[in-house]
Amino acid sequence: VRLCKKEVNLLKHQLVEPSLQPGQVQFLLSLLNQREPDQQEIAQHLQRQIGVSYTGSLRIKRPDEQVSLNWLEIGELSSIEMGSLDRPDPILSYWLQYLCYDPLLMYYRNGKIEGRLAIGCEAVKGHSEWQLTLRKDLRWSDGKPITREEVIKALSLSYIAPIITEIKPDGKTQLRIRLSQAEALFPLRLRYISPRPSHSTQPYRVISGPYRLKRFRPDIMTLHFEQNPDCYRGENTCIDWLTVKRFTRPANAVNAIEDGTIDLLAIHFHAMQSLYQFPTTVPCQQWPFFQDNYYALFLNCHHGPLSDKRNRSLLKGAIDYRAINLYLRMGQIADEAEGVQPSQPLDIRVACSRMVDSSGGVLQNLAHLIGKSVGSSVMNSISVKGGAREVKGEIREGADAFLIPIFFGLEYSQLSQYFRSDGIYNFFGYTNPQVDALLSQLDQTANIAIRKRIGRRVLDLLQEDFAVILLAPYLQYTFSPLEIQFDDTLTYSADLLQNMNQVIVERRQSG
Numbered sequence: 001v002r003l004c005k006k007e008v009n010l011l012k013h014q015l016v017e018p019s020l021q022p023g024q025v026q027f028l029l030s031l032l033n034q035r036e037p038d039q040q041e042i043a044q045h046l047q048r049q050i051g052v053s054y055t056g057s058l059r060i061k062r063p064d065e066q067v068s069l070n071w072l073e074i075g076e077l078s079s080i081e082m083g084s085l086d087r088p089d090p091i092l093s094y095w096l097q098y099l100c101y102d103p104l105l106m107y108y109r110n111g112k113i114e115g116r117l118a119i120g121c122e123a124v125k126g127h128s129e130w131q132l133t134l135r136k137d138l139r140w141s142d143g144k145p146i147t148r149e150e151v152i153k154a155l156s157l158s159y160i161a162p163i164i165t166e167i168k169p170d171g172k173t174q175l176r177i178r179l180s181q182a183e184a185l186f187p188l189r190l191r192y193i194s195p196r197p198s199h200s201t202q203p204y205r206v207i208s209g210p211y212r213l214k215r216f217r218p219d220i221m222t223l224h225f226e227q228n229p230d231c232y233r234g235e236n237t238c239i240d241w242l243t244v245k246r247f248t249r250p251a252n253a254v255n256a257i258e259d260g261t262i263d264l265l266a267i268h269f270h271a272m273q274s275l276y277q278f279p280t281t282v283p284c285q286q287w288p289f290f291q292d293n294y295y296a297l298f299l300n301c302h303h304g305p306l307s308d309k310r311n312r313s314l315l316k317g318a319i320d321y322r323a324i325n326l327y328l329r330m331g332q333i334a335d336e337a338e339g340v341q342p343s344q345p346l347d348i349r350v351a352c353s354r355m356v357d358s359s360g361g362v363l364q365n366l367a368h369l370i371g372k373s374v375g376s377s378v379m380n381s382i383s384v385k386g387g388a389r390e391v392k393g394e395i396r397e398g399a400d401a402f403l404i405p406i407f408f409g410l411e412y413s414q415l416s417q418y419f420r421s422d423g424i425y426n427f428f429g430y431t432n433p434q435v436d437a438l439l440s441q442l443d444q445t446a447n448i449a450i451r452k453r454i455g456r457r458v459l460d461l462l463q464e465d466f467a468v469i470l471l472a473p474y475l476q477y478t479f480s481p482l483e484i485q486f487d488d489t490l491t492y493s494a495d496l497l498q499n500m501n502q503v504i505v506e507r508r509q510s511g
Contacts, residue, residue, distance in 0.1 A: 053283075053481075054283060054481055054482065054483040055481040055482065055507065055508055056481065056482045056483070056505065056506050056507040056508050057482055057483045057484075057485055057505075057506045058072075058263075058264075058480070058482040058483070058484050058485065058503060058504070058505050058506075059484075059485035059487075059490065059503070059504050059506075060485075060487065060489045060490050060499055060502055060503060060504070061238055061502045061503070061504050065504075067238055067504050069237070069238065069239075069240040070238060070239060070240065070504070070505040070507075071239065071240055071241050071242070071243075071505070072239050072242050072243075072263055072264070072500075072503065072505055073242075073243045073245070073261065073262045073263050073264075074095075074242070074243065074244045074245070074262060074263065074264045074265075074266065075244075075245050075246075075247050075253055075256055075257065075262040075264065075265045075266065076092065076095075076244065076245070076246050076247065076265075076266050076267075077247045077248075077250060077253045077265060077266070077267045077275075078246060078247070078248065092223060092244065092246055094497075095223065095244045095497060096204055096213065096223065097194060098194075098209070098494060098497035098498050099209055099210070099211040099225055099242070099497055099500060100204050100207040100208075100209045100211060100212065100213060101194035101195070101196065101207060101208050101209050102116045102117050102194060102208045102209045102210075102232075102233075102498075103116050103117065103190065103191050103192065103193060103194050103498065104116060104117050104118045104121075104132070104151070104154075104190040104191070104193050104194075104195075105117075105118050105120075105121060105187050105190040105191055106191055106498060106499075107185075107187050107188040107190070107191045107410075108488050108489055108491075108495075109410060109488055109491050110448075110488040111446075111448055112488065112489075113187050115135070116233075117134060117135060117138060117146065117151070117195065117208065118132050118133060118134050118135065118190065119133050119134070119135055120132075120133045121133070121186065121187040121190060123186075124176070126182055126444065127179075127182040127183055127184045127186065127443070127444055127446075128178065128179045128180075128181060128182045128183070129176065129177070129178045129179065130176075130177045130179070130186050130187075131170060131174055131175070131176055131177075132151075132174065132175045132176075132177060132190070133173060133174050134146075134148065134151065134173045134174070134175070135173070135232070136173055137232075138208075138232055139230075139232050140197050140200075140206045140207065140208060141206055141207045141208070141212065141228055141230040141231070142200075142206050142230075143230070144197070144199060144206075146195060146197075146208060146232075147198070148169055148173075148175060149198070150195045150196070150197065150198050151175065151195050152167050152175065153195070153198070154193050154194065154195035154196065155167055155177070155193060158189075158192070158193045159189075159192070160189050160193075162180075162424050163179050163180050163181055163183065163424075164177060164178070164179060164180075165178045165179065165180050166178040181416075181443060182440070182443045182444045183443055184442075184443055184444055184445050184446040184451075185410065185411065185413045185446065188410055188413060189413075191494075191498075194208070194209075195208070207228060208231070208232065209228060209231065210227065210228055210231045210233065210235070210237060210500065210501035211225040211226065211227065211228055211242060211500065211501070212225065212226060212227075212228040213225055214226060221245065221246045222243060222244070222245045222246070223243070223244040223245075224241070224242075224243055225241065225242040225243070225244070226240075226241050226242075227240060227241070227501075235501060235502070237501040238501060238502060238503055238504050238505075239500055239501060239503055239505070242500065243262075245262060247265075250275050250277065250278050251277075251278050253265055253267075253275075254275065254278040254280050257280065257282050257479050257480070257481075258280055258282065260481075263480060263481070263482055263505070264478050264479070264480040264482065265282075265478065265479040265480065266476070266477075266478050266493060267476075267477050267478070267479070275479075280479065282479045282480065282481055283479065283480065283481065283483070284477055284478075284479050285477065285478050285479070285480060285483075285484050286475060286476075286477055287475070287476045287477070287478065287486075287491065287492040287493065288486050288491050288492075292407060292408040292409070292412070293405065293406070293407045293408075293473060293474035293475065293476075294405070294406055294408075294470045294471065294472065294473060294474055295324070295328070295363075295366060295403070295404075295405055295406075295470075295471040295472050295473075295474050296403075296404060296405070296406040296468050296469065296470055296471060297350070297370070297401050297402070297403050297468065297469040297471060298401060298402040298403075298404070298418075298427050298428060298467070298468050299312055299315070299400070299401050299428070299466055299467060299468065299469065300399060300400050300401060300402075300427075300428040301428060301430060301465070301466070301467065302428060302429060304348070304349075304400040305346060305347065305348055305400060306348060306400050306401065306466075309465075309466060311346060312466035313466060314346060314374075315346060315348070315370075315374060315466075315469070316466060316469050318346070318373045318374050318375075319370055319373045319374075319469065319471070320369065320372070320373045321471065321472065323369055323372075323373075324366060324369055324471050324472050325472050327365060327366070327369060328362070328366075328472055346374040346375065347374075348374065348400040348401055349398070349399050349400050349401070350367040350370060350371075350399065350400070350401045350402070350403050351398070351399035351401070351402045351403070352364055352367055352402075352403050352404070363403050363404070366403060366471065367403055370403075402427050402428070405474045406418070406474075407474075408455070408459075411448055411451040411452060411455065412442060412451060412452070412454070412455030412458070415439060415442065415455060415458055415459075416439045416442065416443055418468075419435055419439065419458065419462060419467065419468075420435070420436055420439045420440075421436050430465075430467045432461060432465060432467075434461060435458055435461050435462070438454055438457060438458050438461075439458060441454055442454045442455060442458070476492060476493060478493075482505065482507075
């Protein structure tokens with residue numbers, strides 16, 4: 001768009017002909033980065049052509065701003081296969097966790113740290129030992145104290161537990177945490193750790209967050225939240241009551257956002273496919289945080305056909321990336337591959353995580369498209385149970401490649417876990433001394449600009465080694481007539497959840 005701006009300006013009045021349906025226009029909008037100045041004008045023009053207009057706004061409250069109470073109703077579109085009678089849908093569990101339980105700290109994309117259960121986390125020795133300072137007089141909603149033991153248990157059960165070597169009390173409100181490796185952005189990881197009460201066995205009854213659930217059943221499809229008057233923070237709440245509704249049928253979700261039953265409809269990238277069957281003129285908004293999310297293909301460089309670097313190069317050149325993007329956005333599988341197919345079929349086995357692929361076989365279809373690209377009529381794909389950590393041992397000897405959505409982390413904070421020689425998610429034992437050295441430097445650097453430079457260099461080396469092939473972005477969208485005013489404190493859905501009591505909804509009165 002940037003290179004052809006003049007031509008686009010000349011043709012933009014023809015971009016939307018009567019033959020284009022609203023769903024097709026939404027597809028065009030999903031291809032644009034609506035925050036880039038060069039593409040913003042085109043996106044606005046397309047939105048006007050299909051009658052897109054905002055009826056209000058959603059933003060984070062400014063300091064000392066006085067506002068009246070409001071409400072918010074949110075929908076989540078997820079697969080009917082997700083969840084069960086004895087276990088909540090994972091999407092709704094995500095909302096429950098972040099609304100009912102506060103994290104230790106908040107860490108934003110601009111590097112700002114905001115206290116929650118803890119008021120700070122300071123490096124003691126390099127970046128491998130940290131001192132966490134908790135608030136004084138922390139209490140659960142039932143008045144009982146939040147103990148250091150509960151915080152220690154939360155850390156010990158968290159996703160960063162493998163790199164924690166020791167946690168010990170250091171004063172009345174402090175903990176000393178020792179790590180097995182340097183982690184310059186360790187405070188960032190505390191954002192996703194929320195202690196639970198040890199004295200309550202009933203889920204979501206005793207809480208620490210700003211909202212409480214009116215009633216809980218694992219199979220429930222709609223969650224109703226109200227203010228938690230006993231929240232330790234004691235802050236004024238902007239959203240008085242909140243509803244989160246799970247949808248499994250796209251038509252019902254679209255009807256709800258069209259008729260105003262819900263204010264926001266949150267969907268993940270693969271769910272865009274089903275929505276094109278039920279076009280809507282409600283604005284589709286991209287969350288800006290998801291710039292380093294990809295569907296990625298990790299390659300086994302140690303045995304099998306991909307141990308030959310020439311085959312890895314052939315595979316990367318043969319993949320039809322356009323067909324992959326077309327499938328992910330619209331659910332359509334091209335009849336013929338457009339990549340440069342190798343002269344001889346390249347028979348490879350692709351493993352897909354069954355846990356990640358529970359939402360309709362997206363990864364299996366991507367594996368099929370990769371198979372077509374390399375000239376195989378039938379892709380010999382295999383499925384493995386579990387997430388990234390669980391499948392590491394299972395796939396190393398049984399697969400030539402592993403297909404999974406991956407997030408490289410804020411400022412590449414998770415690159416080491418995937419590509420350092422001893423990384424806990426290094427699926428196929430990838431090793432490169434230069435990459436190891438750069439990742440060690442990255443893990444010891446807190447400067448955002450330097451981290452970006454190092455991270456990009458590491459990705460360049462990974463591409464040169466063909467250790468991983470980035471297939472397509474893995475984005476998050478929200479349909480809403482409320483214009484989301486993105487800033488450093490509101491960049492993706494977790495920001496919205498963890499700052500919900502500071503969210504301001506301004507609705508314009510019709511007529």
